[in-house]
Amino acid sequence: MTCEEAEVLLHALIDGELDAGHAREVEAHIAGCAHCAALMQEYQEIRQAMAESDVQYKAPLELRRRIEQALPQPQVQANVQPLPSRRAVLRGFAMGSAVSAIAATGLVAIVLRNDDAQRIEAEMVSAHLRSLQAGHLTDVISTDQHTVKPWFNGKLDVSPPVIDLTAQGFTLIGGRLDYVDARAIGAVVYRRRQHVINLFVAQTANTERRAAQTATLQGFNIRRWSDRGLNYWAVSDLGADELAEFGEKFEGAMRANKEG
Incomplete structure (x- = not known):
């Protein structure tokens, strides 16, 4: 395995995305290559620093409420089925029937x-x-x-x-x-x-x-x-x-x- 090939696979190795055979090949290369070993160390330090830092942000509940209140409400008329709200549409994607899920998945695919x-x-x-x-x-x-x-x-x-x-x-x-x-x-x-x-x-x-x-x-x-x-x-x-x-x-x- 060359350095170029190993460098492509280093991140996949760190993330546990390689199968056993390829993982062994990359690890064997790193063991005998100071350049790739240094890169591996650098990537692991970056990964550790990101894990230890507070880089995630969760929006406060009040912001969600304000957004929901700002969404237009459906106008209900006699003998007319009300249009689904945006919340209902989003809920349908998350918790809809199997048919809806398959259709959505097919579109994304x-x-x-x-x-x-x-x-x-x-x-x-x-x-x-x-x-x-x-x-x-x-x-x-x-x-x-x-x-x-x-x-x-x-x-x-x-x-x-x-x-x-x-x-x-x-x-x-x-x-x-x-x-x-x-x-x-x-x-x-x-x-x-x-x-x-x-x-x-x-x-x-x-x-x-x-x-x-x-x-x-x-x-x-x-x-x-x-x-x-x-x-x-x-x-x-x-x-x-x-x-x-x-x-x-x-x-x-x-x-x-x-x-x-």
Whole structure:
């Protein structure tokens, strides 16, 4: 584990958000790295200082009463059902029926998914940029898919598919573990002329296939799609047309393997 990878996970370790395997990896790195050990100490001191200080403020009861009194009261007319007050609406979100709760949760989930997709894409570009630094591109170097794929076994819950696309103009050069959204993720690395393509693969609960979409961020093209319980993000400075060609070749090879 590198210092950059450890720094991403330090806060998650302090907050107890890492699984046992990743926690051991970070702790082992800290034990042998003075820089990350100092950062860990600093973060723990900040956390302790915040816990001991009175940084929370609770509004007085009188302020709540004044706000409630200022809210408009519903106008009740004959044979007309009164409109719910704002308090009733808020109470409905907090203590409503299961149907209301599900509907509200569904709405929030849609908003979070849209925001989350943009955030993840930004993290993918950052991971791509990190990989371009000397010594960061691959953990296993090989043009043989039968060497690269087994290397992932045991390191991730689901090993990413590794397809040899050399004959199609995209040379497999290896793979590595990366960290996105404070979680380990597989990256299969290809090269097109002098351009690197990082294909990030992560497991998802949604098994439906989602057609590819292309976005551009910080001068890099991102092609993302989902298929059979896996999310894919191909990131490169290749033109959008060539990155689309890569995605199509990859998906075509995956379909051929499934049919075969």
